Amino acid sequence: MSIITKTKILTDKYLAIYLESLRIDSVLDFDLFIKNGAKYILFRSSNMPFTEKSRRKLIENNIKRLYIASGEKPFYQKYVEANIKDILADPMIPERSKAGIAYDCAKLLVKDVLDNPTLGENIKRSQEIVETTVSFILKGQDTFHNLMQVMSFDYYTYTHSVNVCTFSLALAEYCGMNDLEELNNLGCGALLHDVGKTKIDNAILNRPGPLTEAEMEIIKKHPEWGCEIVRETNLIPDNSYYPILQHHERADKSGYPGGIGDNEIHPFSKIVAIADTFDAMTTQRVYRSAVATFPALKTMFDLKETFDEQFLRKFTLLLGPSKLAMI
Numbered sequence: 001m002s003i004i005t006k007t008k009i010l011t012d013k014y015l016a017i018y019l020e021s022l023r024i025d026s027v028l029d030f031d032l033f034i035k036n037g038a039k040y041i042l043f044r045s046s047n048m049p050f051t052e053k054s055r056r057k058l059i060e061n062n063i064k065r066l067y068i069a070s071g072e073k074p075f076y077q078k079y080v081e082a083n084i085k086d087i088l089a090d091p092m093i094p095e096r097s098k099a100g101i102a103y104d105c106a107k108l109l110v111k112d113v114l115d116n117p118t119l120g121e122n123i124k125r126s127q128e129i130v131e132t133t134v135s136f137i138l139k140g141q142d143t144f145h146n147l148m149q150v151m152s153f154d155y156y157t158y159t160h161s162v163n164v165c166t167f168s169l170a171l172a173e174y175c176g177m178n179d180l181e182e183l184n185n186l187g188c189g190a191l192l193h194d195v196g197k198t199k200i201d202n203a204i205l206n207r208p209g210p211l212t213e214a215e216m217e218i219i220k221k222h223p224e225w226g227c228e229i230v231r232e233t234n235l236i237p238d239n240s241y242y243p244i245l246q247h248h249e250r251a252d253k254s255g256y257p258g259g260i261g262d263n264e265i266h267p268f269s270k271i272v273a274i275a276d277t278f279d280a281m282t283t284q285r286v287y288r289s290a291v292a293t294f295p296a297l298k299t300m301f302d303l304k305e306t307f308d309e310q311f312l313r314k315f316t317l318l319l320g321p322s323k324l325a326m327i
Contacts, residue, residue: 013069013070014033014035014040014067014068014069014070015067015068015069015070015073015076016065016066016067017065017066017067017068017076017104018064018065018066018097018100018101018104019055019058019059019063019064019065019066020087020090020093020094020097020098020101021080021083021087021101022050022055022066023050023083023086023087024050024051024052024055025049025050025051025052026049026050026079026083027047027048027049027050028044028046028047028048028049028050028075028079029046029047029072029075029076029078029079030046030068030069030072030075030076030079031044031045031046031068031069031072032044032050032066032067032068033066033067033068033069034058034063034066034067035065035067040067043058043066046072046075073108074112077105077108077109077112080101080104080105081105081109081125081128081129084101084102084105084129084132085132085135087101088101088102088132088135088136095142095143095146096146096149096150098136098146099136099143099146099147099149099150100150102132102133102136102147103147103150103151103162103166104150105129106129106133106162106165106191107152107158107159107162109122109125109126109129110126110157110158110161110162110191111158112125113125113126113192113195114157114158114161114195114198117192117195117198117229117230118229118232118233119233120233120235123192123230123233123235123236124235126188126191126192127184127188127235127236129191130165130169130184130187130188130191131180131184131187133165133166133169133187134169134180134183134184134187137166137169137170137173138173138178138183141170141174141318144166144170144318147166147170148166151163151166152283153282153283153284153290154283154284155280155283155284155285157194157197157205159283160194160276160279160280160283161190161191161192161193161194162191163275163279163283164190164191164193164194164272164275164276164279165187165190165191165275167274167275167278167279167315168186168187168190168243168268168271168272168275169183169186169187169190170318171271171274171275171311171314171315171318172186172271174314174315174317174318175271175311175314185236185237185239185240185268186239186240186243186268186271186272188236188237188240189236189239189240189241189242189243189244189268189272190243190268190271190272190275192226192230192236192240192244193226193243193244193247193272193276194222194226195226195229195230195244196221196222196223196224196225196226196227196228196229196244197222197226198229199221199222199225199229200218200219200222204218204219220248220256220257221257223244223245223246223247223248223256223257224245224257226244226245227241227244227245230244239266239268240268242266242268242269243266243268243269243271243272245257245258245269246258246260246265246266246269246273247269247272247273247276248273248276249264249265249269249273250273250305250306250307251265251270251305251306251307251308252305252306254306262308270307270308270311271311273307273308274300274307274308274311274312274315275315277300277307278296278297278300278315281296281299281300282296293319293320297312297315297316297319300312301316
């Protein structure tokens with residue numbers, strides 16, 4: 001019997017999801033589709049349990065990704081967030097798939113946060129996904145490398161935020177930070193570091209050419225705006241504000257918004273500054289192509305008085321020991 005049950009014609013776009021993100025015998029609040037050429041074909045309707053028989057049919061037909069209508073994304077996101085801990089603990093799911101599910105879950109959540117950054121529920125969800133990510137990364141360096149393999153390197157504020165959080169947590173753990181509360185606080189600040197950009201017009205953020213002096217002054221306000229936005233919820237710990245406020249500060253006092261020096265910059269902010277700069281350089285932007293890993297690191301090392309040298313060396317080793325010898 002074919003796994004294709006009936007065709008459902010929809011005009012909206014679809015979102016690819018991992019088969020492994022669906023828990024056996026759980027009832028789904030969203031329709032599942034498979035892709036056949038250019039058509040999306042209904043495989044299983046909502047409000048029906050996802051059974052082992054369904055899973056086997058998909059595997060037998062070599063189907064590893066399913067699709068949901070984009071309009072049902074909130075239902076899928078709620079489902080994955082409720083099950084993410086079980087998914088990441090399941091020994092039957094390949095580590096690469098776990099990384100992809102965790103990354104996609106965080107990415108969709110940050111989109112929700114940026115759409116409504118003052119909603120307390122969204123900030124609480126952010127904290128929960130950070131805790132999950134911390135536990136996942138603490139499993140070992142292979143986990144971080146799996147996450148790197150599934151990262152998106154086309155620049156959007158939401159993908160950038162997840163990338164920076166992932167890089168920051170991996171670097172902190174690599175540097176010997178293993179206190180869960182400390183890592184969770186760092187991760188929360190890293191994930192929300194660019195939330196202030198929600199107050200900036202997209203025409204400025206996505207400008208393909210140079211910004212005017214006035215526009216650059218607007219950009220420089222986003223760290224303070226970010227703190228103001230998050231402070232409205234009164235939910236995150238005090239030291240989670242440091243990466244939001246200080247991720248553009250530099251040791252030589254050339255940064256913003258305060259122009260403070262090395263001794264005044266919090267260690268969390270020094271870590272996030274490295275992750276933020278590296279990801280911004282190595283992702284595809286509307287106004288320039290992505291820079292490869294080694295040239296990006298070389299540029300950062302050339303700015304000797306800008307970044308914390310010890311953190312930067314550790315970051316290079318984290319990405320691959322061979323890179324350090326070349327710098």
